[in-house]
Amino acid sequence: MNYQRRQVLKSGGGMTVLAVALAAGLIRPQDALAADWNGAAFATKTVADTVKAMGGGASADSKDIQITAPDIAENGMVVPISVTSNLAKTQSISILVEKNPNTLSASFDIPEGTDPFVQTRVKMGQSSNVYAVVKADGKYYSAVKEIKVTLGGCGG
Amino acid sequence: MAEPMKIRAAMQGDKVEVKVLMSHIMETGQRKDAKGVTIAAHFIQNVSATHNGKTVLSAQWGPAVSTNPFLSFRFKGGKPGEKVAITWTDNKGDKRTDEAIVTG
């Protein structure tokens, strides 16, 4: 099953991914309208499973990936994160939050001519490790940074 | 129904730096309303950026991207006066495309 799923996902999406994801009960039909949206990857709950669902095996730690984000976020609803990859032939950059209900937040395909850099903002339910997973020259690499989320305001 | 985006595209050396704000609720599907009923997930799933007909970025998002999303990236080969177009599609099939002119 696992092997088969990976094969399917590697094929790049389409109806098969949708069918498998629905069969697994991971996402609901209305969540998966877009054909090029990897529903299985967005339903994963661990970093290892996300990388698998994206088509990789294990990811290797890399010093060539830089995560720029605050150590402490004043509010978990908006956590600014930018990722820069210095790996040759960077093809994609993904942002994963380990302790969110679903690990994968966003995944970016970087075509030739576009800097291996993205900046966005994600929600974090609690303090967590945040991973940047980069696919470069067909292989997967990752970097990690801990971000603390504080409780703000008057508390009510 | 979807509100327009705010797109800034400006030359930074030989590259075009693009910054986008999108108007979207990015509902997680985990929240409950005042009556305790779960609010259905509603979020942007795909974003693509094109310049002169060429895709310069494409993204897949989950509901953990912040409400009213912000995105920034840089690409080579653009010139002032040219257009950059951004399109998003959400899980309910809503879609929106907006353009910006690259400034010097």
Place this chain on the structure above:
Amino acid sequence: MSFPKMRVALVSSIALALLATIAGCVTSYSLSEGEAERRTVEMMKSSFRAQGQASLARLDQDEVQAVCSQYHPGQAIPREVSEKIEKAQLAAIKYPAKLMGNWQAGERVAQTGTGFQFSDGPTTPVGANCYACHQLSRQELSYGNIGPSLYQFGKLRGTSEAIQKYTYGKIYNSNAFSACSSMPRFGHSKILTEAQMADLTALLLDPGSPVNQ
């Protein structure tokens, strides 16, 4: 317990003069002091509406609130005024048989910021929100500084009967020890239960509490 009208009027005019200096540009007020006070209360009553548990009666001041509104934060209160408040408030404290409860429960009360707001339902937990204004345990990085740090409160003071009584009493009615304190009178105003106040006393004093590590 009443305050001579003259003094209140005198003090408030001094306070006003001070504020006018700060604000700088407002040279003249159009209303007399008494008129301004009357109009303020009248305007507030017509501008707020009761919602949930918050009735309009909450806009009525008790004596402490009325007097303390005359003194702005950081401003010295004449000794005879503060002594009078402290004496009367101290006399009204009711102590339970057991002053120290459970610090774990106290930590939850200290972290909880809800209760008594017009948006709070009848089952919304009522907390003391201590961390909003005080440092307590070292683990909680998100703490305020309107009040002093209470880290190692018990470690520095011990847990004698007298310290327990002081700690419980301070939570029960801050004005008994420091007139016009910014801290709510948690027992006097029936915000917290006896058990909650005893739990907070334990959070501050218990040697096992994270506050005293």
Place this chain on the structure above:
Amino acid sequence: MRKQILAAVVGFFCCVGVANAQNTQQEIERYRQMIADGNPAELFEAKGEGIWKQKRGPRNVSLEQCDLGKGPGVVKDVYVELPRYFKDADRVMDLETRIVHCMVTLQGFKPEDAKRNPFSTADRTSDMESIVAFVTAESKGSKMNVAVSHPKEREMYQIGEKMFFYRAGPHDFACATCHGEDSKRIRLQDLPNLTAQKDAQRAYTTWPAYRVSQSTVRTFQWRLNDCFRQQRFPNMEFTSDASVALTMFLARNANGGVFAAPALKR
């Protein structure tokens, strides 16, 4: 952008590990700088401009002829002079009160309909917030210049000041409890001392603001309403006299400050 690079450099040298209070503050500051570029309030400004120009209400007219103090149709720099006395209404009004006035007198809305939806909630958005975002953005970069020359303006200032120090409710709170001294915080949020000119300017000139915790633009009326909620007071009515009086006191104390909203806040 330069700020971001600077922030990144500062962050690089700052130790990771058990954060003490000082580098907690530093990191929070860095967080604020990182989100400052790209304020979703811009989305609300654009939406508000659309609503301002749209024909609405029983009379099917736009708000474009609304007189916000500088004559019908003028939006530029009106916010830095509000609240002010309006002769046609014989009342001191802040921006929201005046917008409601125009919705009633120009567009023919019933007052209760014009005031119905002042603040967004989890399941509905407020047009008022967008209109206010649009109008206030037109004062960006201008100096606060609120007059207290008309007797009614002076009266409102004086009453607003009294209200600021008025302690009541089960918790004995006044506005001044949290906003009357320098360098105070609730949890990690800095509390402006609204009786000191510099803080008063910085605070007032950064409302309205897009609140990231609430995903919407919050107006000054909302700020006051929510402060009173947390003060354990009853619910302050939208555009009530008390709200205008307090706004008068706070806006006037911010005179000379450069208006910088809609801003971005936690």
